[in-house]
Amino acid sequence: MLETDDPIIEMHHLSLVYPNGVRALQDIDLVVGKGEFLFLVGHTGSGKSSLMKLIYREHDPTTGAVFVDGQEITDMKRSQIPLLRRRIGVIFQDFRLLSHKTAFENVAYALEVTGASRADIPRKVTKALTLVNMREKAGRLPGELSGGEQQRVAIARALINDPLILLADEPTGNLDPDSSWDIMQILSKVNARGTTVLVATHNQQMVDVMQKRVLVMDRGVMLHDLQRGQYVPAASSRPALVLEGV
Amino acid sequence: MSHPPRPEKSPGRTPEPPEASPKTGQERIPRRRRGPSGGYYLECFLREVLINIRRNPLMSVASISTVMVLTLILGFFVVLVANLDSLSRELAGEMQVKAYMSADFQREEAGAFHASLMKIEHVEGTHFVSKDTAFKRLRERLGSRITLDDLSHNPLPDAFEIRVDHPKALDVVAEKVARLPGVGSVDYGRDVARKLMALNQVVRVVGMVILGLLFASTLLIVSNTIRLTVFARRKEIDIMQLVGAADWFIRWPFILEGVAQGLVGAAMAATVVDVAYRLVVPQLHKTVPFLPILAPGEVLPFLNLGLVSLGCAVGALGSLISVNRHLKA
Ligand SMILES: Nc1ncnc2c1ncn2[C@@H]1O[C@H](COP(=O)(O)OP(=O)(O)OP(=O)(O)O)[C@@H](O)[C@H]1O
Ligand SMILES: [Mg+2]
Numbered sequence: 154m155l156e157t158d159d160p161i162i163e164m165h166h167l168s169l170v171y172p173n174g175v176r177a178l179q180d181i182d183l184v185v186g187k188g189e190f191l192f193l194v195g196h197t198g199s200g201k202s203s204l205m206k207l208i209y210r211e212h213d214p215t216t217g218a219v220f221v222d223g224q225e226i227t228d229m230k231r232s233q234i235p236l237l238r239r240r241i242g243v244i245f246q247d248f249r250l251l252s253h254k255t256a257f258e259n260v261a262y263a264l265e266v267t268g269a270s271r272a273d274i275p276r277k278v279t280k281a282l283t284l285v286n287m288r289e290k291a292g293r294l295p296g297e298l299s300g301g302e303q304q305r306v307a308i309a310r311a312l313i314n315d316p317l318i319l320l321a322d323e324p325t326g327n328l329d330p331d332s333s334w335d336i337m338q339i340l341s342k343v344n345a346r347g348t349t350v351l352v353a354t355h356n357q358q359m360v361d362v363m364q365k366r367v368l369v370m371d372r373g374v375m376l377h378d379l380q381r382g383q384y385v386p387a388a389s390s391r392p393a394l395v396l397e398g399v
Numbered sequence: 400m401s402h403p404p405r406p407e408k409s410p411g412r413t414p415e416p417p418e419a420s421p422k423t424g425q426e427r428i429p430r431r432r433r434g435p436s437g438g439y440y441l442e443c444f445l446r447e448v449l450i451n452i453r454r455n456p457l458m459s460v461a462s463i464s465t466v467m468v469l470t471l472i473l474g475f476f477v478v479l480v481a482n483l484d485s486l487s488r489e490l491a492g493e494m495q496v497k498a499y500m501s502a503d504f505q506r507e508e509a510g511a512f513h514a515s516l517m518k519i520e521h522v523e524g525t526h527f528v529s530k531d532t533a534f535k536r537l538r539e540r541l542g543s544r545i546t547l548d549d550l551s552h553n554p555l556p557d558a559f560e561i562r563v564d565h566p567k568a569l570d571v572v573a574e575k576v577a578r579l580p581g582v583g584s585v586d587y588g589r590d591v592a593r594k595l596m597a598l599n600q601v602v603r604v605v606g607m608v609i610l611g612l613l614f615a616s617t618l619l620i621v622s623n624t625i626r627l628t629v630f631a632r633r634k635e636i637d638i639m640q641l642v643g644a645a646d647w648f649i650r651w652p653f654i655l656e657g658v659a660q661g662l663v664g665a666a667m668a669a670t671v672v673d674v675a676y677r678l679v680v681p682q683l684h685k686t687v688p689f690l691p692i693l694a695p696g697e698v699l700p701f702l703n704l705g706l707v708s709l710g711c712a713v714g715a716l717g718s719l720i721s722v723n724r725h726l727k728a
Binding site: 209231232234235236237238239243249250251253262263265266267268310314 | 440443450454634635637638639640641642643644645646648
């Protein structure tokens with residue numbers, strides 16, 4: 154992918170201590186270029202989700218600064234956060250779709266909140282659902298879809314506002330291997346269109362096959378930053394990774 | 400689901416990226432975006448409200464009934480106070496200080512005496528009742544039961560009826576009048592006035608306290624009901640925030656939901672008060688014919704409007720409190 158000198162995410166001396174005293178992140182320095190595809194690996198509790206939360210400003214760092222597309226987001230006003238979130242798509246292991254809305258409505262909702270022109274909504278939503286091959290099932294409720302299908306709807310929703318960055322926190326954690334590859338393929342496609350993609354995962358095979366940049370975290374510290382990396386289990390006293398699927 | 404690369408289903412309709420613009424020249428996070436009309440948002444919100452009420456009717460019932468109890472009690476209280484108020488005003492209109500002049504009072508002095516009465520604070524006007532007029536009145540009142548013709552002379556004194564601007568001023572005015580030269584004695588409806596004013600005062604104070612407590616507890620119950628709704632939907636709110644919904648966008652459906660609940664509760668209460676008052680007034684008129692009760696048309700329109708507005712306000716405020724608590728957390 155195009156790895157430019159133009160950074161889309163920058164973190165400087167970042168640390169995060171939760172109110173309960175847990176040091177989730179320690180002195181993280183990270184620069185991600187526009188259009189990169191990265192994996193974030195590490196044992197459970199190593200701080201992968203926490204790192205992502207700092208990017209879409211679910212939490213504020215205890216020290217340090219985060220820049221998204223050159224703009225410091227750590228000193229951003231509360232009222233600006235929604236605008237940031239519209240530029241960052243996020244998907245999770247548990248999909249997080251609104252259960253009473255259809256696939257179509259779920260995707261449309263992310264457009265409605267932006268005050269998008271009403272006439273454009275059906276066209277844009279259909280486009281996004283087509284991208285993830287969910288156009289035929291647009292009228293179904295999340296409960297009527299398989300996990301893989303729900304995740305694809307979630308991806309369509311994450312992409313609907315044409316984000317700079319797609320954050321995927323264990324996107325295949327609840328999926329069987331076939332669906333997992335399916336999702337990975339879609340993420341690659343999204344990345345090929347220019348969106349920066351950051352995937353936190355425990356799926357070793359996936360990381361090894363994809364041959365992308367790999368960030369290895371261990372107990373809140375960035376242990377390795379490997380270009381075209383392989384899955385490297387972090388040196389840790391904890392039990393070995395439990396590999397999902399595959 | 401199969402392995403990558405996935406074959407395209409229809410070759411003619413290759414999926415395009417959602418937006419044609421290339422990613423590289425991406426604009427910065429915009430400071431502000433011009434939104435569409437308020438009508439569009441209102442429609443979105445009303446749709447949400449309907450969905451939510453349909454999904455959780457029991458929650459709504461709890462809120463609606465508490466608002467109803469509050470507005471119902473308030474409604475009856477206002478009716479009571481309004482009537483006591485008008486009653487005491489009515490009596491106050493009749494209430495006057497009567498100054499009976501001493502025997503040596505000369506009719507020619509009446510003008511001067513009127514002037515000195517008017518100088519007293521709270522005096523609105525005076526009316527001179529000569530001993531002859533008083534005698535005539537007495538005779539009319541007694542009718543044929545007792546004849547006064549045997550009296551050698553008119554035993555009644557000349558008198559002034561003094562109107563005051565407020566029942567509370569009766570005491571003071573009477574005292575001052577008594578000290579004026581030429582006044583034999585003064586008289587006024589001291590006890591009735593006092594008791595009525597005291598009663599009205601007590602009703603008002605007690606009512607205000609009860610209403611204050613009631614208002615606070617209604618607010619508490621409504622905000623807790625909505626809080627349960629908010630709690631039941633916290634995942635949803637998190638999702639809304641995740642996709643970039645602004646706080647107000649999340650807040651409005653909840654506020655409208657609260658307003659709707661308050662409106663329904665208050666409208667039911669207003670209906671009950673309205674119907675009850677219209678039924679009771681004719682009955683009371685029959686039983687106590689001279690009791691000056693306010694006509695339904697004098698109270699109910701304002702009362703209904705007030706109750707409904709209050710219901711909406713309580714609903715809105717209750718929602719706002721609980722949603723804000725969640726959003727700021
Ligand atoms: N909201 C929170 N409050 C307090 N502590 C937290 C919170 N979220 C996470 N933690 C703690 O911070 C540390 C890092 O958690 P995090 O969720 O970032 O790990 P992770 O790498 O995503 O793990 P996993 O692979 O299991 O998802 C853990 O010790 C966790 O217990
Ligand atoms: Mg995690």
